[in-house]
Amino acid sequence: MLSLWLSAALLLIGCGALLWWLYRRERVVSRQRNQAERQAQELLRRMLQPNELHQLRTHRFLEVGSRLIPGRVYRIPHRRGQVRVYESGRHTGNLCIEPTRWVPDSDVLLIHKLLLEADEASYLSTANLFKASPQM
Amino acid sequence: MAALYVLSSSGDQRVTWQRERLEVRDPEALSAIAEAEALFTRERARGSSAFKVLPGQPAQRLDVFDATAEEIVIVPRMAGGA
Numbered sequence: 118m119l120s121l122w123l124s125a126a127l128l129l130i131g132c133g134a135l136l137w138w139l140y141r142r143e144r145v146v147s148r149q150r151n152q153a154e155r156q157a158q159e160l161l162r163r164m165l166q167p168n169e170l171h172q173l174r175t176h177r178f179l180e181v182g183s184r185l186i187p188g189r190v191y192r193i194p195h196r197r198g199q200v201r202v203y204e205s206g207r208h209t210g211n212l213c214i215e216p217t218r219w220v221p222d223s224d225v226l227l228i229h230k231l232l233l234e235a236d237e238a239s240y241l242s243t244a245n246l247f248k249a250s251p252q253m
Numbered sequence: 254m255a256a257l258y259v260l261s262s263s264g265d266q267r268v269t270w271q272r273e274r275l276e277v278r279d280p281e282a283l284s285a286i287a288e289a290e291a292l293f294t295r296e297r298a299r300g301s302s303a304f305k306v307l308p309g310q311p312a313q314r315l316d317v318f319d320a321t322a323e324e325i326v327i328v329p330r331m332a333g334g335a
Contacts, residue, residue: 149263156264164306164326184311213334216260217300220329224260228328231304234311245333 150221157223164227179226181233185241193229196222199247200229214244257289257325259296268292275320286320293318293327300330 162170165179173179173195183189191212192201199211216228232240259266270285293303303315306324315325 153262153264157260160258160265164324166309214331215334216329217332218329219262220260221262221264224265224328227326228260228331231306231312231326231328232302232331235304235314236302240331243331243333245335 154221154223157221157227161223161227164230173226179230181230183237184234185237191229191233193226193233195226197225200244202246208249210246210248212241212244212246214240255323257292257327259292259301259327260329266292272321272323289325290318290320293325296327301327302330303327 165173169179177195178201179193179195181191181193183191186204188205190203192203194200197215199213201208202210202212214229216225220228254269255272256267256269268285268289270282270289271279272282274282275286297303297316303318304312304326305315305319305322306312306326312326315322319325
């Protein structure tokens, strides 16, 4: 009977230690990611023009005009997510493309902007396009 | 001050140097540019893309390290998502 109680107590202690370790680890990862996001925001502020920063703060997205298709505009969200495509002001679809390694949200936005400006054809060939459903 | 930024999970890794010091072969600037070029080569080999950023102008893709660039940003390889 005593050994049964002892086993149960050891099991409880083990579970408690595991939960504590997971909690501590999550806190460390969370702190590191917050710090990375702050650094990424600082870099984004350096890389954007004042009018782009204003648009991002006001509308929570950044627009980049297409260099390949006249009248097309890409709307990059301020947090990771799909890039909305507009043709002559009409929403025609969403593009889904993401980094193969985790980077902060502000870096994701910067990556979309750089790729769309400098390598749009490659961006479009990599991204998955989801066409917007036609409006009734 | 010129800089190379490698975007990563920790924010970014950056190397900075003074371009005018390169012209007078300053050892510190030469060391920094060598470090930047090595990072550029390593990241490109991993499938990352590099861009030259100029204020007020669209970014330009870089396939070869450009020591005259003011700012270079290296971004991870991208993949289509769902």
